[in-house]
Amino acid sequence: MPPTSDTPRTAAPAGEDKIVRRKLSDEVFDRLRAMITSGDLRPGDPMPSERDLMQRFGVGRPAVREALQSMQTMGLITISHGGRSRVNALSPDSVLDRVDEVAQILLSSAPDQLENLKEARRMFEMGMVRLAALRATEQDLFDLRRILDDQRGHLDDPRQFIEADLRFHARIAETTRNPIMAAVSASMLRWLLRYYTALLHWSGNEHKTLAEHEEILTLIGQKDPEGAVNAMRRHLDRSSEMYRYES
Structure with missing residues (x-):
């Protein structure tokens, strides 16, 4: 029998339907990683500037910098202070x-x-x-x-x-x-x-x-x-x- 307004509903477990807001830096990281995996950014290519990324993704500088730092920590890019960051060539050894x-x-x-x-x-x-x-x-x-x-x-x-x-x-x-x-x-x-x-x-x-x-x-x-x-x-x-x- 289809439920009616009087039919008791089974409560969902606590937290099951909770919507989790992601950090902007995580969204930026995912976008940049997709650019690397798709080949839009290849090993040795310079990364877009922080200003370009801010305009492209509509986010502030802190989100961009945090995303870039996460990418460097993972070995995906090398951040060069005073120069352009570049995409790293990945290999089993480097990973x-x-x-x-x-x-x-x-x-x-x-x-x-x-x-x-x-x-x-x-x-x-x-x-x-x-x-x-x-x-x-x-x-x-x-x-x-x-x-x-x-x-x-x-x-x-x-x-x-x-x-x-x-x-x-x-x-x-x-x-x-x-x-x-x-x-x-x-x-x-x-x-x-x-x-x-x-x-x-x-x-x-x-x-x-x-x-x-x-x-x-x-x-x-x-x-x-x-x-x-x-x-x-x-x-x-x-x-x-x-x-x-x-x-």
Whole structure:
């Protein structure tokens, strides 16, 4: 039966129909972001002047400046004082660089997150090395061999040995030909590096690391994705304890 004026109405939950007024700066931000995503503003292009934006959108200078500041914080533009602000070229690397500092704070303030990071990295690198084994070129293999030889030459220099270790894994990421995977891998390695300091006082396992890297490289060169995955799993399981939180 259709409701009448006497039919009781069910009250809507509090706040369900509330109309929220958006800040003018948010509206300006959305308009500018749409101009970038549509291609009206391309990487390297100068942003319209504050006066132009005020006239175009019918808002005051504070709303425009707040919107531009938000865009710079997100890495969409670079504000140049005394010059024209410009649209940034975005890439997986530039986007993930923006979260580095926040990630470092998270890991420092919540030590339990280290185990989550190690678990995520383990699964990520196993998938990554599978692609590397399928896609590696002779140049990739040459570069990986050169990094491994460099690492072997720094057995008496822990810092250089660790740096070569990280470069080896980063180069495997590049071998996937997937820029997002390469950027995520680089970020994970940076986040883990703060926990790698224990290795500066650790010795005796350098030759194990080299042997494991050698096995991984050989299996990539043989186009053996399953073998490479298993070798990477063993390597990361063995080296996982080298990353520790130290208060």
